[in-house]
Amino acid sequence: MTEFLEDIPQPITYAVGAALIFAFLSVMVLVLTWLERKALARIQQRMGPMRVGPHGTLQPIADALKLITKEDILPSWADRRVYWLAPLAVFVPSLLLWVTIPITQDIVLRNMDMGLFYITAFSVLTVLGLVMAGWGSANKYAILGGLRAAGQLVSYEVPFIMALLAVAMLSQSLNIVDIVNDQAEARVGNAIVQPLGLFLFLVAALAELGRTPFDIHHAESEVVGGPFVEYSGAHWAVFFLAEYINTFTVAALVTLLFLGGWRWPDMPFDGPLHTLLSVAWFLVKTYAVILVIFWIRGTYPRLRIDQLMAFGWKVLVPLSFVNIIITGIALFYQWHWSLITLMSAFWLVGVLIVLRRQAGARNQRMTVRVLPADDLRTTT
Numbered sequence: 001m002t003e004f005l006e007d008i009p010q011p012i013t014y015a016v017g018a019a020l021i022f023a024f025l026s027v028m029v030l031v032l033t034w035l036e037r038k039a040l041a042r043i044q045q046r047m048g049p050m051r052v053g054p055h056g057t058l059q060p061i062a063d064a065l066k067l068i069t070k071e072d073i074l075p076s077w078a079d080r081r082v083y084w085l086a087p088l089a090v091f092v093p094s095l096l097l098w099v100t101i102p103i104t105q106d107i108v109l110r111n112m113d114m115g116l117f118y119i120t121a122f123s124v125l126t127v128l129g130l131v132m133a134g135w136g137s138a139n140k141y142a143i144l145g146g147l148r149a150a151g152q153l154v155s156y157e158v159p160f161i162m163a164l165l166a167v168a169m170l171s172q173s174l175n176i177v178d179i180v181n182d183q184a185e186a187r188v189g190n191a192i193v194q195p196l197g198l199f200l201f202l203v204a205a206l207a208e209l210g211r212t213p214f215d216i217h218h219a220e221s222e223v224v225g226g227p228f229v230e231y232s233g234a235h236w237a238v239f240f241l242a243e244y245i246n247t248f249t250v251a252a253l254v255t256l257l258f259l260g261g262w263r264w265p266d267m268p269f270d271g272p273l274h275t276l277l278s279v280a281w282f283l284v285k286t287y288a289v290i291l292v293i294f295w296i297r298g299t300y301p302r303l304r305i306d307q308l309m310a311f312g313w314k315v316l317v318p319l320s321f322v323n324i325i326i327t328g329i330a331l332f333y334q335w336h337w338s339l340i341t342l343m344s345a346f347w348l349v350g351v352l353i354v355l356r357r358q359a360g361a362r363n364q365r366m367t368v369r370v371l372p373a374d375d376l377r378t379t380t
Contacts, residue, residue, distance in 0.1 A: 017109040021098045029244040030060040035287075036294050043298035064237070072233035075137065082136030087231070087238035089129030093122045094245045101252055102177055104262045104278040116164050116174040119253070123160075123208065126246070127153040130217065130227050133239075137230035145226025148305060149210065149217030155312040156207035156214075162320035163201035166194060166327045167257045180261035186337070191258040193337045196323050196344035198258045200316060202292075205250040207312065209243065212297040216308050251289035252282075259285050315351065322347055 034049065034057060041048030049056025074083065100115040102108035112118055127150050134146020167190055168174050171182040183189050191198045207214040218226025228239055255261055262278040303311065323344065330340045 014109065018095075021109065022095065025095070025098065025245050025248065026241075028248045029241055030064070032244045032248060032290065033060045033063065035290070036297075039291060039294040040298045043295070067237035067240070068234055070233040072235060073230075075139070075230050077138045078230065079136045079138060082132050083230075084136075084235075086129050086133035086136055086227075087235050087242075089132055090126055091129075091238050091242040091245075093125040093129075094242045094249065096122050097249055100176065101249065102180070102256070102261070103282055104275055105177060106275070107279070108177070111175065111177055114174050115176045116168055116179075120161050120164060124153070124157055126208075126242075133231070134227035137227070139230050141224045142227050142229045145217050145229070149227060152210070152214065152217055152308060152312075153208055155309060156204045156316065159200045159312070159316040159320040160204035160208060162324055163197045163204065164257070166197045166320075166323050169324070169327050169331060170194070176256055180256055180263055183260045184263035188337065189258055189260045193340050194258070194323065194327070194344050195341065196319065196326075196348045198254070199348055200320050200323060201257070202250075202254060202289075204316060205253075206293065206296065207308070209246050209250060211243075211247070211293065213300040213303045214308060215302060216305050219302060247290065247293060248286070251286045251293065254289045255282060255285040259289075261285075315355070319347065319351060 037059070038048045038056070049059040052058045052062050074080070097119055099109050100112045100118050102111065130149040130153075131146045134142040134144070134149075137143070167179060170190060170193065171179040173179060173182070179190075210217055216222075218228060228236055231239065262282040264277070264281060326340060326343045326347075329335075330337075330343075
């Protein structure tokens with residue numbers, strides 16, 4: 001079988017691999033849309049989709065067919081070229097990230113030695129598509145949403161990259177497969193070694209996705225749908241598809257970089273069963289992270305734009321440098337990984353306590369004192 005694959009030209013191999021990745025991600029998007037609606041329904045004590053298929057399992061397919069067949073309207077004042085290219089500028093980078101993201105040791109299109117650098121380089125291209133969508137629509141609300149998206153993504157890209165850098169420092173490699181294997185050899189995941197790094201990466205990634213509570217660039221109550229306000233039909237569906245692919249990508253990266261990836265504590269057997277169980281274990285971890293993302297959406301309110309930017313620059317960026325300094329000092333002096341855990345947890349808990357107190361003080365200042373009816377009569 002290996003000799004047969006070696007005889008196939010590389011362009012054909014990569015084309016088939018890209019088609020398989022697209023099919024796999026499309027299925028994952030359908031599953032995610034159904035799972036999110038069910039998870040949010042459970043949080044809100046309702047049933048969610050139930051009509052189309054058993055327990056609403058065919059509802060994502062019905063939604064996809066509706067979006068594909070829906071009328072696609074082009075505003076007469078829009079810049080046609082920019083307007084049509086914007087969805088591709090958002091979708092293509094989200095698909096290209098999976099060139100080097102492994103599902104198991106062998107299931108990866110191209111295992112790159114500079115895999116984390118590749119992911120960092122392509123993840124920042126999404127902001128270009130959002131700005132193009134706003135500008136090409138020639139709508140003031142769309143332009144405002146695109147610019148707010150650019151400011152948000154640029155701000156949170158700093159802690160996102162710094163969290164990746166700290167993980168690379170621990171494993172002394174930018175290769176994702178090596179990072180997973182290093183966690184397996186150490187028998188401890190980076191989530192335990194760097195809880196602060198996990199917090200920084202997950203929060204910054206949520207801001208990069210534009211999901212609650214960081215969905216400020218398409219806040220319907222403020223900018224009427226953001227950069228997507230003039231899009232409909234299939235073109236709006238491409239933005240929707242890219243968002244859910246990126247959600248699955250972020251969850252997969254958390255699994256690979258912090259939760260040990262597909263590796264089991266001990267695998268006494270090898271062969272196809274080993275590969276199958278590794279894929280299943282990887283998907284279980286990934287969907288656990290996805291449920292956490294959905295839980296955050298169902299329980300946290302949207303931040304204001306000033307709160308969002310202040311949280312990024314005043315909290316996450318300084319913490320990302322603290323995380324790098326802690327990791328660097330521990331590696332230089334060859335400390336045990338438990339010391340990194342203690343220092344990282346100390347900073348994380350301390351910052352969360354400070355943020356909690358600040359939120360409580362802010363709520364007290366905003367509380368309106370309501371007088372009883374007797375006091376109202378006496379005051380009048």
